[in-house]
Amino acid sequence: xxxxVDAAQAQLRAAVSTAAQKAxxxxxxxxxxxxxxxxxxxxxxxxxxxxANAAMAWAKELHQSPRSIAQTLAEKxxxxxxxxxxxxxxxxxxxxxxxGAEYYAAILLDIRAKGEDYGRxxxxxxxxxxxxxxxxxxxxxxxxxxxxxxxxGDCLAAVLERAGCKVSREFYxxxxxxxxxxxxLSLDVRYRQLFEGDNAPALPEDAYQGTDITALAKAxxxxxxxxxxxxxxxxxxxxxxxxxxxKNISAMQNTLTKYRIIYDRxxxxxxxxxxxxxxxxxxxxxxxxxxxxxxGAVWYKASEHGGEKDEVLVRANGVPTxxxxxxxxxxxxxxxxxxxxAIDIWGADHHGHVARMQGALDALxxxxxxxxxxxxxxxxxxxxxxxVARMSKRTGNAIxxxxxxxxxxxxxxxxxxxxxxxxxxxxFDLDLAVQQSSQNPVYYCxxxxxxxxxxxxxxxxxxxPLRQCNADELALLTTPEERExxxxxxxxxxxxxxxxxxxxxxxxxxxxxxxxxxYHKFYAACRVNCEDEKLSAARLFxxxxxxxxxxxxxxxxxxxxxxxx
RNA sequence: GCGCCCGUAGCUCAGGCGGAUAGAGCAACUGCCUUCUAAGCAGUGGGUCACAGGUUCAAGUCCUGUCGGGCGCGCCA
Numbered sequence: 001x002x003x004x005v006d007a008a009q010a011q012l013r014a015a016v017s018t019a020a021q022k023a024x025x026x027x028x029x030x031x032x033x034x035x036x037x038x039x040x041x042x043x044x045x046x047x048x049x050x051x052a053n054a055a056m057a058w059a060k061e062l063h064q065s066p067r068s069i070a071q072t073l074a075e076k077x078x079x080x081x082x083x084x085x086x087x088x089x090x091x092x093x094x095x096x097x098x099x100g101a102e103y104y105a106a107i108l109l110d111i112r113a114k115g116e117d118y119g120r121x122x123x124x125x126x127x128x129x130x131x132x133x134x135x136x137x138x139x140x141x142x143x144x145x146x147x148x149x150x151x152x153g154d155c156l157a158a159v160l161e162r163a164g165c166k167v168s169r170e171f172y173x174x175x176x177x178x179x180x181x182x183x184x185l186s187l188d189v190r191y192r193q194l195f196e197g198d199n200a201p202a203l204p205e206d207a208y209q210g211t212d213i214t215a216l217a218k219a220x221x222x223x224x225x226x227x228x229x230x231x232x233x234x235x236x237x238x239x240x241x242x243x244x245x246x247k248n249i250s251a252m253q254n255t256l257t258k259y260r261i262i263y264d265r266x267x268x269x270x271x272x273x274x275x276x277x278x279x280x281x282x283x284x285x286x287x288x289x290x291x292x293x294x295x296g297a298v299w300y301k302a303s304e305h306g307g308e309k310d311e312v313l314v315r316a317n318g319v320p321t322x323x324x325x326x327x328x329x330x331x332x333x334x335x336x337x338x339x340x341x342a343i344d345i346w347g348a349d350h351h352g353h354v355a356r357m358q359g360a361l362d363a364l365x366x367x368x369x370x371x372x373x374x375x376x377x378x379x380x381x382x383x384x385x386x387x388v389a390r391m392s393k394r395t396g397n398a399i400x401x402x403x404x405x406x407x408x409x410x411x412x413x414x415x416x417x418x419x420x421x422x423x424x425x426x427x428f429d430l431d432l433a434v435q436q437s438s439q440n441p442v443y444y445c446x447x448x449x450x451x452x453x454x455x456x457x458x459x460x461x462x463x464x465p466l467r468q469c470n471a472d473e474l475a476l477l478t479t480p481e482e483r484e485x486x487x488x489x490x491x492x493x494x495x496x497x498x499x500x501x502x503x504x505x506x507x508x509x510x511x512x513x514x515x516x517x518x519y520h521k522f523y524a525a526c527r528v529n530c531e532d533e534k535l536s537a538a539r540l541f542x543x544x545x546x547x548x549x550x551x552x553x554x555x556x557x558x559x560x561x562x563x564x565x
Numbered sequence: 566g567c568g569c570c571c572g573u574a575g576c577u578c579a580g581g582c583g584g585a586u587a588g589a590g591c592a593a594c595u596g597c598c599u600u601c602u603a604a605g606c607a608g609u610g611g612g613u614c615a616c617a618g619g620u621u622c623a624a625g626u627c628c629u630g631u632c633g634g635g636c637g638c639g640c641c642a
Contacts, residue, residue, distance in 0.1 A: 044585070053584065059622070066622075091585040092623075137642075178641060297640055308568075308638075315640040322642050351569055352637045378570080378635080383577095420578075423570070425635070427577060432591090439591065440604085447604050458601050502581060510579070510589095517589085524597095524606040543601095565604065 003493050004083075004106055009039045009050065011082040012097055016054050019076035028072050033058040045480075048088075048096035049487065055093035066093025104483060105474035107490045111545040112468070116552040119492035123500060124164030130333050131157040133345040134256065135172040138248045139183040140210055142255060142401040144380050145347050148426075150401070151417035152377060153345045154261045155505040158556050163500035168264045168339070171256075172329065175245060176269045177322055182207060184237035187244055190217035191236070195226045211397065216244040255402050260410060260558040272328045278320050281328040282313060290363050306359035323353075327360045334366045341371050343503065345422070348376045375503055378425040380417075389430060408433040411559045415442035418509045418557065441513055445554060446562055448516035452547035453563040455528050459540055464529070469541045476535045477542060481525040485518040485542065489549055505557075512553050519546050 016037070023029040037054035055070035062069060070089035077087050077095075085100035111118045133153025136142045154169065161167045174180075186208040192200040194217060203209065220228075220243050228236045249266075256263075272278050282298065285291050290305075291298050296316035300323075303310050313324040333342045346353070354374045361368025382389040382399060392399045404413065412433040419441065420426040432440055456466055477486065492511065499507040528539040554561040 038582085038584095040582095040584085042585075043580085043588080047585070051585090056584075056622070094585065174642070182641095295640080299640095312640045317640080319640090321640070326642090347636095348570070349636060350642085353642090354569090376570080376636095386576095424578090425571075429577080441590080443604060444590095447602080451602055451605080453602095455601050462601090498581060504581090506579095507581090513589085520605055521607095523601085527601070529601050540601095565602075 004103065004110060005490055005494060008083045008099065008103060011084070012039050012050060012052060015077055015079060015082060015084075016052055016073060016095065018078065019073045020054075020058075022076040023072050026076075029062055029064075029069075031061070033061055035061060042094075042096065045484065045487075047090060047094065049084075049099045050097045052095040052097070053093075054095060055089070059093070069093060070095055099487075101475035101478065102471060104477060104486045105471040107486055108469075108474050108477075108541060108545050109471065111489060111548060112541070115548060116555075118549065119496050119552065120162055120164070121493050121497050121500075122164040123497045124160060124166075127165045127340045128168075128338065129160055129165045129341045129343060130168050130170055130337070130339040131160070131343045131345075132170045132172055132333075133157075134261075135174070136252060137179055138173055138175055138245055138252065139179055139208060140212055140248070142252060144382060144399055144401070144404065144428075145377070147259075147401045147404050147413060148380050148417045148428075149345050149347075149377055150256060150259055150261050151414045152375075152422050152505065154259075155414065155418050155508070155557050156343070156345075156375075156503060158558075159496065159499045159505045159508060162556060163496050165500070169262070170265045170267055171263045173249065173266055173268045174322075175249075176273055176325065177319075180241065180245075183213075183244070184241045186213045187217050187220075187240040188233065188237045190214045191221065191228065191240060194218060194221050195229060216240075216247065219247075220244070251402075255405065258405055258410065259401070260414070267329070269325055269329070272325050272332070273320070277332060278325055278328045281331060282320070282324065284364070285313070285327075288363065290360075300360065302356050302359060305363045307356040311356060323356070323360075326357065327364075330357065330361055330368075330372060331364060331366065334361065334368075334371055335364075339371075341373060343373045343375065345375045345377055348378045348423070351376050373503065375422050377422050381425070381427045382430060383427050384430040411446070412440065412442050414557055415445075415509055415559055418505050420506055421504055422506075441509075442559065443565075445512045445516045445550065446560070447565055448519045449547060449550040449554065449561045450563060450565040451523060452519065452543045452550070455523075455543050456540065456547065457563075459529055459536075462529070464533075464536065464540070466540050466544050467537055469534075469538050473534045473538045474541065476532075476538050479526055481518070481522040482539075482542065485515075485522045485546065488515055488518050489545055492549060492553075508553055508556065512550060515546065515550060515553075519550075 020029060020033055024032050035057045037052055037057040039050050039052050042048060042051045055066040055073060058069055059066045067089070070093040073095055074087055074089045079085070079087060083099050083103035084097050087095060087097045089095050131153055134142070134146050134150050136146045157167045157169050186203065189201055189203045189207065190213050217240070220240060228239055231239070282291070285300065290301055291313060292301065293299070297312050298314035299310045300313050301310055311323055312321050314320050330342060333339050354376070357374070358368035358372050361372055390398060392403045408430065416428060416433055459465065477483070495507055495511045499505055526539060528536060528543060530536045530539070551561045
């Protein structure tokens with residue numbers, strides 16, 4: 001697949017090289033310059049659609065000033081048979097190029113032909129990618145970090161698909177290990193407190209204190225009875241966990257479904273233990289001489305593989321650590337299931353875990369440094385009424401994902417959590433998210449879409465429906481507003497690839513905002529339903545391209561694109 | 566103490582590879598609806614890019630140091 005933008009840039013490269021060649025033949029340049037130069041889009045559109053820094057890059061080897069080199073090149077440039085209609089030089093020695101009308105027409109015809117697929121890229125080459133996100137602890141409700149992680153992970157997965165990767169969305173359920181034991185203990189104490197009054201033990205400080213634990217214990221007691229008291233502590237805890245854990249997990253699934261997140265796989269940590277994969281891993285690591293025993297525990301020689309210090313894999317009590325299970329889990333992703341790349345979205349407080357995880361995978365020959373990408377998501381500061389909001393006014397507890405989705409529209413949450421780079425701290429304004437106004441960026445984009453739909457609808461009603469236009473008609477779109485709008489439409493594929501390469505779906509959200517702005521400006525400046533039938537048709541054609549792209553990008557994020565508002 | 570991330574307008578943030586006059590939105594002020602959605606557009610004001618050095622034709626961007634903020638350094642996950 002080749003894109004018009006790439007084609008245009010390739011034309012420039014060729015034209016500049018040919019011009020340099022001519023300058024040598026004419027004796028103006030002493031030698032043919034070899035240095036690399038770049039074609040870029042100037043920040044200021046007054047400097048053309050593309051610029052080249054060849055004159056600056058070649059100043060040294062040609063022993064001439066950048067400006068005189070630029071002048072020479074500009075004189076020798078031949079832009080026949082290219083998308084460009086003119087070139088000039090400016091500033092320190094930039095060559096600036098201006099696209100001709102055929103290019104703009106070609107972009108719109110391309111969008112029309114590809115429809116919702118416009119902007120797709122084969123950048124990923126069908127690479128198999130696993131995106132693991134949220135993976136909240138099933139012992140309690142999901143929090144605000146999970147809200148950001150959910151929106152980020154789901155949209156990143158969507159962007160990667162759009163950029164030509166084969167993506168699987170995954171949730172890792174930590175249903176084994178210490179935190180489940182703690183969950184069991186907490187449930188047990190709350191259960192006994194229901195029946196034994198003052199004789200029941202107090203809840204230890206490091207146990208789960210939340211009211212959700214009490215509620216689960218009571219729900220069990222209501223559905224069953226006090227008969228667990230007769231059982232051994234272990235049997236009682238087992239019964240309580242067997243009851244409560246599936247309840248919690250299905251609650252998470254419900255909430256995430258409301259959040260429009262559908263996973264391809266829910267992967268249970270317990271499977272790794274039950275299937276013997278953790279044991280196999282430990283055997284393999286032992287055979288590779290990656291482990292040793294000390295103080296009754298099995299240690300991994302992390303310090304020999306990029307880690308700061310060695311790490312325990314199996315505790316003295318014989319129970320494997322989370323780290324051991326996690327290595328087995330990632331080995332399963334990269335080796336057993338043969339994903340080319342595993343992307344994990346973690347809270348930034350886990351950053352100490354990244355290097356040792358990658359190091360361990362490297363030591364297993366799985367090239368962890370390359371194939372495991374960890375996105376360290378910074379925490380969210382919820383703001384309400386200009387102040388940091390920690391507690392839900394309704395429940396009095398920390399704000400959960402469920403609370404959030406009851407308070408604000410899913411569209412707003414999914415969009416606004418993807419407005420910032422993942423690895424930077426962000427503020428989330430609850431008041432803004434519920435506002436149905438221009439200040440709310442998601443409404444701004446939806447309004448642009450609805451507006452485009454409305455224009456299409458109105459003109460169809462007055463007997464001027466959308467029709468196919470030819471390049472000559474589309475070449476009538478020459479105002480600055482039309483040109484800028486089309487130029488931004490042309491940038492979608494590159495933006496999709498950049499978002500995928502940088503693991504940053506926020507680029508697409510910002511692209512939508514910018515596209516909306518340019519459309520609103522166009523709308524204010526250019527009347528679609530005008531006297532000139534051809535111009536009117538061409539403008540309507542442009543409206544439909546904008547509508548199509550906004551629709552495909554909002555839908556990509558699973559945000560609704562209303563036809564009227 | 567060691568390690569990671571961050572510091573850009575009053576506020577929230579853009580500025581992948583060093584490039585031309587550092588950009589948006591919000592907030593403040595001023596205009597624009599007899600015609601396609603005013604949930605919009607146009608305009609005004611607002612900056613020692615934390616600070617100090619260095620690298621070069623060119624530094625918000627790269628390097629070093631300082632200050633300020635966040636986080637991590639468990640037989641927790």
